[in-house]
Amino acid sequence: MSHCLLLSGGLDSTTVAAWIRDRYPDEPVSAYTFLYGQKHAVELQAARAVAKAFGMEHFVIDLPPIRGSALTDSDQPLPEQRDLASLTGVAPSYVPARNLLFIAHMASIRDAVGPGRLWLGVHHDDYTGYPDCRPQFIEAADQAVRLGTRYSLCVEAPFVDWSKAAIIRWGLDHAVPYELTHSCYQGRVPACGVCDTCQARLQAFAAVGAVDPIAYETR
Amino acid sequence: MSHCLLLSGGLDSTTVAAWIRDRYPDEPVSAYTFLYGQKHAVELQAARAVAKAFGMEHFVIDLPPIRGSALTDSDQPLPEQRDLASLTGVAPSYVPARNLLFIAHMASIRDAVGPGRLWLGVHHDDYTGYPDCRPQFIEAADQAVRLGTRYSLCVEAPFVDWSKAAIIRWGLDHAVPYELTHSCYQGRVPACGVCDTCQARLQAFAAVGAVDPIAYETR
Numbered sequence: 001m002s003h004c005l006l007l008s009g010g011l012d013s014t015t016v017a018a019w020i021r022d023r024y025p026d027e028p029v030s031a032y033t034f035l036y037g038q039k040h041a042v043e044l045q046a047a048r049a050v051a052k053a054f055g056m057e058h059f060v061i062d063l064p065p066i067r068g069s070a071l072t073d074s075d076q077p078l079p080e081q082r083d084l085a086s087l088t089g090v091a092p093s094y095v096p097a098r099n100l101l102f103i104a105h106m107a108s109i110r111d112a113v114g115p116g117r118l119w120l121g122v123h124h125d126d127y128t129g130y131p132d133c134r135p136q137f138i139e140a141a142d143q144a145v146r147l148g149t150r151y152s153l154c155v156e157a158p159f160v161d162w163s164k165a166a167i168i169r170w171g172l173d174h175a176v177p178y179e180l181t182h183s184c185y186q187g188r189v190p191a192c193g194v195c196d197t198c199q200a201r202l203q204a205f206a207a208v209g210a211v212d213p214i215a216y217e218t219r
Numbered sequence: 220m221s222h223c224l225l226l227s228g229g230l231d232s233t234t235v236a237a238w239i240r241d242r243y244p245d246e247p248v249s250a251y252t253f254l255y256g257q258k259h260a261v262e263l264q265a266a267r268a269v270a271k272a273f274g275m276e277h278f279v280i281d282l283p284p285i286r287g288s289a290l291t292d293s294d295q296p297l298p299e300q301r302d303l304a305s306l307t308g309v310a311p312s313y314v315p316a317r318n319l320l321f322i323a324h325m326a327s328i329r330d331a332v333g334p335g336r337l338w339l340g341v342h343h344d345d346y347t348g349y350p351d352c353r354p355q356f357i358e359a360a361d362q363a364v365r366l367g368t369r370y371s372l373c374v375e376a377p378f379v380d381w382s383k384a385a386i387i388r389w390g391l392d393h394a395v396p397y398e399l400t401h402s403c404y405q406g407r408v409p410a411c412g413v414c415d416t417c418q419a420r421l422q423a424f425a426a427v428g429a430v431d432p433i434a435y436e437t438r
Contacts, residue, residue, distance in 0.1 A: 061283060064324075068331020090369050096330035097323055100367050104316055104323040105283075111315035112287020132367035140362035147359050148319050148351035150309050 002116040004106045005056065006099075007031035009046030010183045011201060012121030012159060015171040017054045019158055020119060022174060031056045032106055036098070037065025037072040040187030049180040061105055069095040071185060078185050080194040084203070091129030093185055093196060099132035103141050103155060111149040118145065123159040123167060125200060135160045164204035172210055179213040190215035221335040223325045224275065225318075226250035228265030229402045230420060231340030231378060234390040236273045238377055239338060241393060250275045251325055255317070256284025256291045259406030268399040280324055288314040290404060297404050299413040303422070310348030312404055312415060318351035322360050322374060330368040337364065342378040342386055344419060354379045383423035391429055398432040409434035 003020050007013045020029055031054075033047040044060065051058035070076040070092035079092055103118055110116040126133035135157075142155035159167050171178065183201045184191035191198050193216040205212040222239050226232045239248055250273075252266040263279065270277035289295040289311035298311055322337055329335040345352035354376075361374035378386050390397065402420045403410035410417050412435040424431040 063283075064280060066327050066331070094369060095327075097327035097364070097368055100323040100363060101327050104319040108285050108314075108316035108320050112285070131369060134366065137363060137367040140359060140366050143359035144319060144356060144363045145316070147353060148356040149316055150313060150350060 001027055002110070002114060003027060003029040003119060004110050004116055005029055005031045005119045006102050006106065006121070007033050007047045007051060007056075007058070008121070009033065009043040009048075009050055009181060010121070010197075011171075011178060011181050012123055012164070012167055014050045014121075014178070014181045015167050015176050016119050016121045016158065017050060017056065018171060018174050018176045021054060029054070029056045031058045032061055032102070032109070033058065034061045034063055034102055034105070036063045036095070036101075037067075038095075038187075039071060039078070040182070040185055042187045042189060043182045046180060046182035050177070053177050053180055059109075063101070063105070066095050066098060066101070069093060071095050078195050080192075082196060082199075084196060084199055087129060089129070090131065091196070094130050097132065099137070100141060103145060107145050107149055107153050110153055111151055115151040116153055117156050118153060120155065120157045121159060122157050123162050123164060125164045133160075164200055165207040168204050168210065169208045172208070181214065188217060190217045192217055220246055221329070221333065222246060222248040222338060223329050223335055224248055224250045224338045225321050225325065225340070226252050226266045226270060226275075226277070227340070228252065228262040228267075228269055228400060229340070229416075230390075230397060230400050231342055231383070231386055233269045233340075233397070233400045234386050234395050235338050235340045235377065236269060236275065237390060237393050237395045240273060248273070248275045250277045251280055251321070251328070252277065253280045253282055253321055253324070255282045255314070255320075256286075257314075257406075258290060258297070259401070259404050261406045261408060262401045265399060265401035269396070272396050272399055278328075282320070282324070285314050285317060285320070288312060290314050297414050299411075301415060301418070303415060303418055306348060308348075309350065310415070313349050316351065318356070319360060322364060326364050326368055326372050329372055330370055334370040335372055336375050337372060339374065339376045340378060341376050342381050342383060344383045352379075383419060384426040387423050387429065388427045391427070400433065407436065409436045411436055
């Protein structure tokens with residue numbers, strides 16, 4: 001079986017890379033990073049470094065820009081210093097139908113060749129803010145991909161019910177190179193430490209009693 | 220409600236344009252045509268003419284080329300003069316995960332703005348050869364789009380259980396401008412008349428006792 005990994009270069013998808021290597025050590029894995037007009041395109045460098053560290057073939061797919069998100073629109077600022085636990089509704093950083101788009105492109109590329117699994121790092125903490133990270137969506141997308149492709153491809157999201165802290169705990173036990181990853185939505189290196197995703201990352205490391213190995217501006 | 224039409228410029232999607240206008244005469248419709256490396260990119264001209272005839276806003280989306288199809292790969296010839304009724308298995312002209320890709324892109328564009336329906340012209344005659352034209356796929360894609368978008372978009376495929384002949388019968392009753400459409404997979408104008416899609420079109424017009432108004436080389 002062949003594996004296609006949606007690799008943003010962030011913490012979650014990098015842990016999926018380790019998960020696939022752990023479960024299917026001898027099977028080929030291709031990693032895909034998408035450019036879609038995101039402000040934090042610097043994550044591409046992280047994705048390259050992660051793919052290299054895992055010895056995975058890496059492909060960069062350049063899509064038409066996606067609109068309607070604080071991650072892509074210059075007139076929509078990224079929120080900072082919010083109390084993540086109190087948030088409701090769709091997040092400003094939700095990117096319209098992004099996961100469906102990425103799944104569809106990976107399916108199209110893989111289905112030209114042969115059977116395969118399409119891997120995503122979506123997880124429980126994203127339920128509220130991102131409709132395309134909910135398990136119901138993942139199940140429906142899996143069905144659509146199974147039914148709509150020649151080789152009945154499937155979608156795998158091993159962390160869909162996990163918290164970010166649980167992902168990190170597993171990752172630290174499996175020597176995931178978190179120092180190579182990039183999460184900051186501001187696209188800063190060192191990371192800003194105050195955008196939603198920097199905060200979520202810092203809080204998750206704190207929850208497992210570990211230190212995030214990447215550099216932050218605000219420390 | 221707003222409507223997004225996947226408009227190839229072919230017979231089926233042009234009839235969907237008329238269907239939407241018939242059912243929702245006062246609601247805005249945007250038509251989307253995708254370039255994905257197809258040999259018959261001449262269909263773009265037809266799509267432009269159809270959108271203009273219906274007074275629909277028209278957008279052309281340029282995607283990375285899709286591989287693994289006789290419609291896109293230069294080393295895969297398009298079959299000619301086949302007995303369509305006897306065909307089994309996935310068609311050489313199947314384009315990997317094409318409908319999922321198109322649905323995902325329309326969903327991404329529409330979900331940035333507000334609620335909407337995404338319309339496709341898939342139909343019964345394509346069941347066998349195209350996994351992404353089956354009603355089960357359309358249902359799953361509809362679920363994925365409903366669950367994975369901010370505005371719970373939906374997928375509509377009014378002809379999914381219809382034959383091409385039934386589509387033409389309805390279209391002729393509703394003055395669909397079939398003279399503007401283009402179907403030939405060879406991308407020829409006049410149409411080749413011998414590729415699978417030219418044959419399917421000619422046979423469907425014959426089945427309803429009508430004459431196809433476009434020009435063919437072989438007549």
